[in-house]
Amino acid sequence: MDDRKIQIFMDSLLPLLKAGVAYTVPLTLISFALGLVLAILTALARLSKISVLKAAAGFYVWIIRGTPLLVQLFIIFYGLPSVGITLDPFIAAIIGFTLSVGAYGSEIVRAAIQSIPAGQWEAADSIGMTRTQALRRIIMPQAARVSVPPLANSFISLVKDTSLAASITYVEMFRKAQEITATTYEPLLLYSEVALIYLLFCTVLSALQHYLERRLARFSAR
Amino acid sequence: MIEVRNLHKSFGDLEVLKGIELSLDKGKVLVIIGPSGSGKSTLLRCFNLLEMPDEGQLKIGELALNFDKGRRPGTREVLALRKRTGMVFQSYNLFPHMTALENVMEAQVTVQKKSKEAARSRALELLDKVGLADKAGNYPHQLSGGQQQRVGIARAMAADPEVLLFDEPTSALDPELVGEVLKVMKRLASEGMTMVVVTHEMKFAADVADQIIMVDQGVIIEQGSPAEVLQHPNHPRAAAFLNILTQREI
Ligand SMILES: Nc1ncnc2c1ncn2[C@@H]1O[C@H](COP(=O)(O)OP(=O)(O)OP(=O)(O)O)[C@@H](O)[C@H]1O
Ligand SMILES: [Mg+2]
Numbered sequence: 001m002d003d004r005k006i007q008i009f010m011d012s013l014l015p016l017l018k019a020g021v022a023y024t025v026p027l028t029l030i031s032f033a034l035g036l037v038l039a040i041l042t043a044l045a046r047l048s049k050i051s052v053l054k055a056a057a058g059f060y061v062w063i064i065r066g067t068p069l070l071v072q073l074f075i076i077f078y079g080l081p082s083v084g085i086t087l088d089p090f091i092a093a094i095i096g097f098t099l100s101v102g103a104y105g106s107e108i109v110r111a112a113i114q115s116i117p118a119g120q121w122e123a124a125d126s127i128g129m130t131r132t133q134a135l136r137r138i139i140m141p142q143a144a145r146v147s148v149p150p151l152a153n154s155f156i157s158l159v160k161d162t163s164l165a166a167s168i169t170y171v172e173m174f175r176k177a178q179e180i181t182a183t184t185y186e187p188l189l190l191y192s193e194v195a196l197i198y199l200l201f202c203t204v205l206s207a208l209q210h211y212l213e214r215r216l217a218r219f220s221a222r
Numbered sequence: 223m224i225e226v227r228n229l230h231k232s233f234g235d236l237e238v239l240k241g242i243e244l245s246l247d248k249g250k251v252l253v254i255i256g257p258s259g260s261g262k263s264t265l266l267r268c269f270n271l272l273e274m275p276d277e278g279q280l281k282i283g284e285l286a287l288n289f290d291k292g293r294r295p296g297t298r299e300v301l302a303l304r305k306r307t308g309m310v311f312q313s314y315n316l317f318p319h320m321t322a323l324e325n326v327m328e329a330q331v332t333v334q335k336k337s338k339e340a341a342r343s344r345a346l347e348l349l350d351k352v353g354l355a356d357k358a359g360n361y362p363h364q365l366s367g368g369q370q371q372r373v374g375i376a377r378a379m380a381a382d383p384e385v386l387l388f389d390e391p392t393s394a395l396d397p398e399l400v401g402e403v404l405k406v407m408k409r410l411a412s413e414g415m416t417m418v419v420v421t422h423e424m425k426f427a428a429d430v431a432d433q434i435i436m437v438d439q440g441v442i443i444e445q446g447s448p449a450e451v452l453q454h455p456n457h458p459r460a461a462a463f464l465n466i467l468t469q470r471e472i
Contacts, residue, residue, distance in 0.1 A: 119315035122272055126309035127329035127381060128301055137332055141319050 005189055012180050012190060017177035017198055027162050027172060031156055033099025042106035047113060057106070064103035070164050073087055074094050089170035101158060108150045111141035145216050152209040156202050165170035173197065223248040224269070224385060225411060231279035232266055237398050238264045240440040246433065249414040256437035257463055262420045265437065266387050271300050271308040277457040282306050305333070308378030312390040314363040314370045322349060323358040329381040342413045348376040352406050368399030372406055386410065388419040424467055428452055436460050455458045
């Protein structure tokens with residue numbers, strides 16, 4: 001590496017990190033939080049006895065899982081204006097990623113709820129709980145623990161997937177790298193640099209995931 | 223206290239209970255015995271509607287339910303019945319994310335809407351009764367099987383039920399842990415708790431039961447005092463079943 005490249009690398013580091021912290025991280029956190037709520041509601045709808053709810057939730061998961069995320073983002077950002085709905089790139093990205101986390105997350109939450117032994121429902125029934133009470137007090141707290149490892153994986157995937165928002169003009173970390181490349185003509189350097197920062201973020205998150213899983217294991221050694 | 227008339231229950235094409243009739247007075251202990259698959263658990267689970275009978279009448283305390291002509295109790299009646307009963311499961315089914323104390327508090331706080339303090343003091347009293355006052359803060363996985371089952375008994379009693387239902391409460395336990403659970407059950411019986419117990423523990427049945435029924439293929443083939451049923455069975459299959467049990471015990 002020559003001095004010029006080292007200089008470009010150093011000069012880009014701060015803008016990239018800034019874009020990461022100011023744009024990639026909020027997009028990830030907000031989409032994940034909203035997506036999680038949607039995932040839980042969808043999972044409950046799919047497990048409910050009300051067939052309309054069940055069908056609606058199943059339809060939603062089918063659509064989202066069966067189409068590429070990038071295409072969904074294009075429909076939301078470039079497609080919707082032709083029916084009069086024009087969205088800010090940030091909002092469009094939030095909607096796209098929330099829908100995605102909601103659909104994939106609902107499968108995780110549903111599997112977790114179904115993995116709780118029938119005896120737990122029966123014990124809750126036997127002490128006179130309603131279905132809602134049983135879910136809230138007995139089933140969901142246990143399902144939450146079961147869901148942590150797969151949801152943590154989804155979260156880490158989401159961090160990387162947010163780079164797709166670059167394609168709908170949202171200037172997060174990857175788009176920032178593209179912009180710097182456009183002026184410096186160093187694609188290999190800049191894209192490797194941004195890859196390194198993603199790697200750093202994900203490594204920190206993996207460590208957190210391990211810590212969380214170890215803590216949870218203390219209560220559920222069964 | 224318990225009245226059962228002409229109770230029927232099928233799973234698909236399989237008729238598991240074929241017209242069960244029985245009654246039990248307050249403060250008495252009924253033991254249900256019978257071969258595997260005869261319908262003992264199903265019958266017991268009909269008492270708190272974990273299984274919904276297809277036909278017949280069921281009365282627990284003042285609450286009478288009629289299942290004839292496809293009638294089904296509404297949610298409110300189901301919950302009312304469950305508040306009158308407590309159940310102890312073969313595999314304990316404690317809530318693994320709660321301590322022993324929290325397990326016993328749960329029904330009081332969530333179902334009975336008691337204050338935390340009131341629930342806690344009642345739960346501690348019950349844990350003391352089953353000999354586990356010092357284990358209140360332990361999670362289920364930190365307890366032995368016998369201890370878990372005693373927490374299960376305390377949990378079942380927490381909401382002051384009129385009847386306690388036991389489904390083979392000692393079958394999952396190592397032999398050396400069976401005694402501590404039976405001792406607690408004996409004590410409850412002597413204190414006047416109304417109990418229905420499915421068990422293969424013949425000594426317990428002989429000592430504690432006021433009434434024994436033997437179920438076989440969904441019908442009651444023997445019914446009476448322990449002496450009548452255990453020593454002088456009338457039905458040939460009852461005699462054969464008791465033979466197997468006694469041989470196993472020797
Ligand atoms: N939910 C269910 N669905 C279908 N069949 C069932 C169900 N529950 C029980 N059965 C069947 O009903 C019959 C009676 O079962 P039950 O559990 O009441 O027997 P049991 O007398 O308690 O036997 P065990 O001593 O083995 O516990 C068995 O043939 C069993 O396979
Ligand atoms: Mg059984």
